[in-house]
Amino acid sequence: xxxxxxxxxxxxxxxxxxxxxxxxxxxxxxxxxxxxxxxxxxxxxxxxxxxxxxxxxxxxxxxxxxxxxxxxxxxxxxxxxxxxxxxxxxxxxxxxxxxxxxxxxxxxxxxxxxxxxxxxxxxxxxxxxxxxxxxxxxxxxxxxxxxxxxxxxxxxxxxxxxxxxxxxxxxxxxxxxxxxxxxxxxxxxxxxxxxxxxxxxxxxxxxxxxxxxxxxxxxx
Amino acid sequence: xxxxxxxxxxxxxxxxxxxxxxxxxxxxxxxxxxxxxxxxxxxxxxxxxxxxxxxxxxxxxxxxxxxxxxxxxxxxxxxxxxxxxxxxxxxxxxxxxxxxxxxxxxxxxxxxxxxxxxxxxxxxxxxxxxxxxxxxxxxxxxxxxxxxxxxxxxxxxxxxxxxxxxxxxxxxxxxxxxxxxxxxxxxxxxxxxxxxxxxxxxxxxxxxxxxxxxxxxxxxxxxxxxxxxxxxxxxxxxxxxxxxxxxxxxxxxxxxxxxxxxxxxxxx
Numbered sequence: 001x002x003x004x005x006x007x008x009x010x011x012x013x014x015x016x017x018x019x020x021x022x023x024x025x026x027x028x029x030x031x032x033x034x035x036x037x038x039x040x041x042x043x044x045x046x047x048x049x050x051x052x053x054x055x056x057x058x059x060x061x062x063x064x065x066x067x068x069x070x071x072x073x074x075x076x077x078x079x080x081x082x083x084x085x086x087x088x089x090x091x092x093x094x095x096x097x098x099x100x101x102x103x104x105x106x107x108x109x110x111x112x113x114x115x116x117x118x119x120x121x122x123x124x125x126x127x128x129x130x131x132x133x134x135x136x137x138x139x140x141x142x143x144x145x146x147x148x149x150x151x152x153x154x155x156x157x158x159x160x161x162x163x164x165x166x167x168x169x170x171x172x173x174x175x176x177x178x179x180x181x182x183x184x185x186x187x188x189x190x191x192x193x194x195x196x197x198x199x200x201x202x203x204x205x206x207x208x209x210x211x212x213x214x215x216x217x218x219x220x
Numbered sequence: 221x222x223x224x225x226x227x228x229x230x231x232x233x234x235x236x237x238x239x240x241x242x243x244x245x246x247x248x249x250x251x252x253x254x255x256x257x258x259x260x261x262x263x264x265x266x267x268x269x270x271x272x273x274x275x276x277x278x279x280x281x282x283x284x285x286x287x288x289x290x291x292x293x294x295x296x297x298x299x300x301x302x303x304x305x306x307x308x309x310x311x312x313x314x315x316x317x318x319x320x321x322x323x324x325x326x327x328x329x330x331x332x333x334x335x336x337x338x339x340x341x342x343x344x345x346x347x348x349x350x351x352x353x354x355x356x357x358x359x360x361x362x363x364x365x366x367x368x369x370x371x372x373x374x375x376x377x378x379x380x381x382x383x384x385x386x387x388x389x390x391x392x393x394x395x396x397x398x399x400x401x402x403x404x405x406x407x408x409x410x411x412x413x414x415x416x417x418x419x420x421x422x423x424x425x426x427x428x429x430x431x432x433x434x435x436x437x438x439x440x441x442x443x444x445x446x447x448x449x450x451x452x453x454x455x456x457x458x459x460x461x462x463x464x465x466x467x468x469x470x471x472x473x474x475x476x477x478x479x480x481x482x483x484x485x486x487x488x
Contacts, residue, residue, distance in 0.1 A: 091225065099239070099243040102239075102240055106233060106236050106237060109229070109236075113226070113229070115229075116229050116232045116233075119236045119240065131228065178419050178420045179421075
């Protein structure tokens with residue numbers, strides 16, 4: 001078992017995070033005991049952050065103690081691993097609008113003391129600005145399937161990120177256009193970030209996710 | 221500090237729960253759930269009926285040629301059973317007067333089917349009666365949908381028809397979304413697959429209608445006019461939805477229906 005990032009472990013081809021709530025599974029993943037510590041296997045077919053790490057992410061801004069704003073929390077599969085990494089001293093704000101997925105996410109946040117659920121539209125950051133007021137957001141993570149994904153990301157960055165904070169944006173090409181060439185969509189979307197971010201790395205999530213990239217960047 | 225943050229988390233959870241609850245208390249929630257079940261009940265019934273017919277045909281294959289309707293067929297299986305008991309008299313007693321079943325008794329005697337073991341027939345009868353119960357449930361559900369639609373959106377329900385209206389409502393996600401929708405979008409609700417195929421590849425033609433295809437007015441006109449009627453109808457349905465969502469629910473559907481019928485008459 002090798003610790004590749006603080007809080008993220010690798011063994012063979014598999015990824016793990018330290019389980020914040022020992023004994024409890026979130027989405028049917030495997031639990032492993034290693035030197036008395038319980039680890040949860042990270043399914044990179046179901047988590048885009050997991051897929052990005054698998055495909056050679058160089059720098060993971062989410063660390064123990066980080067404060068993360070997670071847009072597009074959905075049922076909380078990835079959020080649960082983020083919550084494992086940031087640990088008891090970290091905080092994860094999970095934003096999602098759909099009540100269908102929020103059912104699961106709310107139960108997850110009842111189990112995990114560092115998850116904060118917010119049922120709002122990520123397109124309207126002013127609506128949840130008040131809840132985050134006293135918390136300096138260290139990392140903005142976004143995975144929403146909206147046509148204006150880059151704009152949503154920029155809008156939120158403007159509200160919550162300071163210079164030097166990290167941003168991770170998952171771009172889903174199929175949400176933007178059905179018929180244009182995928183590579184040009186990625187170029188255009190990531191290009192929009194360049195005025196306010198330094199784009200550190202762009203990772204294609206093949207073969208775990210089709211037509212997705214993750215842009216890892218730092219706020220200028 | 222640590223206490224504050226826990227307080228924040230608790231209040232956020234409470235707020236999120238309330239928001240979910242509010243969403244689930246909206247009036248259209250039950251219609252949307254019910255219409256989704258309606259579709260599944262139909263396919264479940266048809267699937268079971270097909271199986272029953274196939275099975276029963278090992279015993280009395282000739283029957284399917286004079287009882288074509290699934291529901292009637294299943295009634296005969298569950299109520300009468302053995303082919304020896306199937307007679308003209310028994311059939312008209314079970315299914316009403318207009319059964320075209322001359323010389324059934326004769327056919328049953330000369331049947332090419334095998335005799336069926338008692339236990340197998342028992343299973344088959346059970347299966348048929350359970351399938352018929354699904355049909356009952358479907359009918360009740362439809363009445364429920366009709367009533368609820370009438371209450372929620374009288375004009376929209378009248379214009380689109382209650383069940384079709386409920387399908388549109390479910391696809392759109394609610395009456396509000398329907399009222400805000402351009403009529404061209406409503407026209408294609410339910411045809412998303414064809415639409416995106418068309419957008420991706422211009423060689424495949426764009427769809428002219430989605431769920432709306434099932435509306436009596438669209439069904440009635442010949443193929444070359446279906447697109448036109450679907451477009452006009454979608455326009456009126458959206459207007460009705462807007463009247464229901466924003467207005468005071470005064471009846472505008474009757475007038476619009478007449479206008480539409482007039483337009484359909486003027487085609488050709």
